[in-house]
Amino acid sequence: MRTDSQLIELVLDGDENAFEQIFDRHKRFVARTAARYFQRPEQIEEIIQIAFAKAFVELPKFRGEHELSLPSWLGRIAANACLDTLRSQKRKPEDLQCELTVGETDTILDLTASTAVNSEESLISRDLSQKLLAHLPEDDRALLQMLYVDEMSVAQIGDLLGWSVSKVKIRAWRARHSLRKVLKKYV
Amino acid sequence: MTMQKRKIDDQELDAIGKHLLAASRLTEAEIDRIASASGTFEGVLGRIRSAEPASDRLRGLRGFVLAHRMIAGTSLAAVLCISAFALFLQQDRTAHVSTDIHTPAAKPGEARPSTPQVDYVKGFTSGRADLRPDAPAESPTTQFAIQRENRRQQPRVEQASYSPNNENHFVAVTYTGDGGESARGGRVVRLDVPRSTLFAMGFDVSLENDSPTVKADLLIGPDGVTRAVRLVE
Numbered sequence: 001m002r003t004d005s006q007l008i009e010l011v012l013d014g015d016e017n018a019f020e021q022i023f024d025r026h027k028r029f030v031a032r033t034a035a036r037y038f039q040r041p042e043q044i045e046e047i048i049q050i051a052f053a054k055a056f057v058e059l060p061k062f063r064g065e066h067e068l069s070l071p072s073w074l075g076r077i078a079a080n081a082c083l084d085t086l087r088s089q090k091r092k093p094e095d096l097q098c099e100l101t102v103g104e105t106d107t108i109l110d111l112t113a114s115t116a117v118n119s120e121e122s123l124i125s126r127d128l129s130q131k132l133l134a135h136l137p138e139d140d141r142a143l144l145q146m147l148y149v150d151e152m153s154v155a156q157i158g159d160l161l162g163w164s165v166s167k168v169k170i171r172a173w174r175a176r177h178s179l180r181k182v183l184k185k186y187v
Numbered sequence: 188m189t190m191q192k193r194k195i196d197d198q199e200l201d202a203i204g205k206h207l208l209a210a211s212r213l214t215e216a217e218i219d220r221i222a223s224a225s226g227t228f229e230g231v232l233g234r235i236r237s238a239e240p241a242s243d244r245l246r247g248l249r250g251f252v253l254a255h256r257m258i259a260g261t262s263l264a265a266v267l268c269i270s271a272f273a274l275f276l277q278q279d280r281t282a283h284v285s286t287d288i289h290t291p292a293a294k295p296g297e298a299r300p301s302t303p304q305v306d307y308v309k310g311f312t313s314g315r316a317d318l319r320p321d322a323p324a325e326s327p328t329t330q331f332a333i334q335r336e337n338r339r340q341q342p343r344v345e346q347a348s349y350s351p352n353n354e355n356h357f358v359a360v361t362y363t364g365d366g367g368e369s370a371r372g373g374r375v376v377r378l379d380v381p382r383s384t385l386f387a388m389g390f391d392v393s394l395e396n397d398s399p400t401v402k403a404d405l406l407i408g409p410d411g412v413t414r415a416v417r418l419v420e
Contacts (some may be wrong), residue, residue, distance in 0.1 A: 050234065
């Protein structure tokens with residue numbers, strides 16, 4: 001089995017199959033990164049395509065010039081692609097935020113309190129959570145997911161997003177503050 | 188049905204937030220399914236192929252913009268160089284003229300030597316001339332340059348023939364400082380001087396006449412102050 005470096009060499013020599021191998025090896029990681037920002041499958045798929053296309057174009061610069069490993073580099077490209085897409089979506093907003101009904105709020109609180117959830121409850125919980133978290137900026141939500149759900153360290157997040165540790169801390173504090181505001185408003 | 192909000196502290200809010208974040212995310216199986224969707228890699232290749240001509244076009248555009256900037260920069264530099272050279276030439280000529288302006292020195296007690304030409308100025312002016320008494324002897328070329336420079340600086344100056352056979356004499360204007368200074372050089376200019384001004388200077392001119400001005404030659408000292416006046420008409 002070839003290493004990433006060997007595959008990169010082959011890609012730079014014009015081997016398209018080598019690039020497909022890189023794609024197959026790292027597509028889940030890129031998809032996981034995109035899933036922190038987007039929930040819709042077609043959006044995640046688009047980010048995967050954008051990220052790998054950009055990586056292919058920028059691959060000659062990767063060789064010997066980046067200290068990051070290939071997955072970290074791809075993750076950063078994917079995160080930047082997500083942020084770019086979010087920025088363009090802000091210019092032409094399509095997603096409408098829906099207000100939660102009283103019943104939905106109670107359901108959220110009930111599901112939050114219960115530990116054992118079945119698949120149906122899980123789906124309801126996800127739907128309502130997404131509805132509630134839609135009031136939170138996507139980049140804040142992604143940052144909090146990395147911190148709380150993926151339990152990434154501040155340094156790891158900084159590596160992934162290309163931010164300094166202090167910037168990650170500041171943005172995390174702001175994101176937490178925004179989340180509390182949203183929860184205070186709706187829960 | 189009214190909504191009753193509970194008082195929740197920050198810790199509890201954070202716990203709820205974590206739960207919501209965890210609940211809202213896609214599962215690993217779903218992410219795998221999205222990543223493994225057919226046609227994704229073909230989509231990547233399609234984007235690469237569509238990006239390459241665009242990058243070529245962008246490279247061409249960059250070259251075009253760069254070439255334009257280079258042309259504009261070169262033109263600007265050329266204009267600046269020409270301007271600087273013209274300014275240098277002008278300053279050099281001014282310095283040359285101001286250094287070389289010279290009129291024959293008049294000896295004390297002698298009549299002032301006549302100059303080949305006299306500047307004829309329409310209207311009275313008390314402006315100081317740019318004269319250097321200690322300048323080196325002039326050449327015909329230098330005199331020509333002086334006259335040309337004077338014409339340039341004083342557009343209203345005309346060349347008029349000077350009549351050395353004029354019977355009138357210069358009358359000293361006594362209030363204009365050291366009379367001996369005029370021995371170091373000076374300049375004669377012909378002006379249309381108002382009759383009232385000449386009358387105030389002590390000349391016996393009729394105030395009632397058709398012409399409100401009288402032609403007069405003014406001997407201007409090296410410091411630009413009028414030393415003497417001679418009536419022409």
